[in-house]
Amino acid sequence: MEFAGTVPQLAGLMTPTIFSSEENSFVQAYLWVCLGAIAGSSARFFLSRLAARLLSTAFPYGTLFINISGSFLVGLFLIWTSERVLVDPRWRLLVAIGFCGSYTTFSSYAFESIAYLEQGHWLLFGSNIFANNVLCLAAVVAGAALARAL
Numbered sequence: 001m002e003f004a005g006t007v008p009q010l011a012g013l014m015t016p017t018i019f020s021s022e023e024n025s026f027v028q029a030y031l032w033v034c035l036g037a038i039a040g041s042s043a044r045f046f047l048s049r050l051a052a053r054l055l056s057t058a059f060p061y062g063t064l065f066i067n068i069s070g071s072f073l074v075g076l077f078l079i080w081t082s083e084r085v086l087v088d089p090r091w092r093l094l095v096a097i098g099f100c101g102s103y104t105t106f107s108s109y110a111f112e113s114i115a116y117l118e119q120g121h122w123l124l125f126g127s128n129i130f131a132n133n134v135l136c137l138a139a140v141v142a143g144a145a146l147a148r149a150l
Contacts, residue, residue, distance in 0.1 A: 032090045036098020044103045059124060060112045063105045064131055070104035071136040075143025084150055 044066055051062030077095050081087045109132050116125035
């Protein structure tokens, strides 16, 4: 799902793969992604700290909440903007790729899961994998269903 100016657009990819021949088009797309990424990473940092303070640091609740809400937002936004309303393609760059790409924390989830495994915390390891995978997949379906119902 990388930018590739000469590759035909593939159905189902979040990242657009076709740009006009102008270099300016690519730079503008890059800037939209960057703006979304600033907002997404800021929200991720804030919510992770808030969850740790309000809940516990014994389990990565912040990572779980962010993965679920980010998955829901991707499902909602991509279905809503591709099946329900016509929006400027820059919104996809800003929200789906920029914001959600930096907001969701799948790399944190993977690291935290392996840390539990290495420390012998089998129940936490299994719980983290089950919760993130099942709940995030369900969140995408729920977001898509909501978008289709609107």
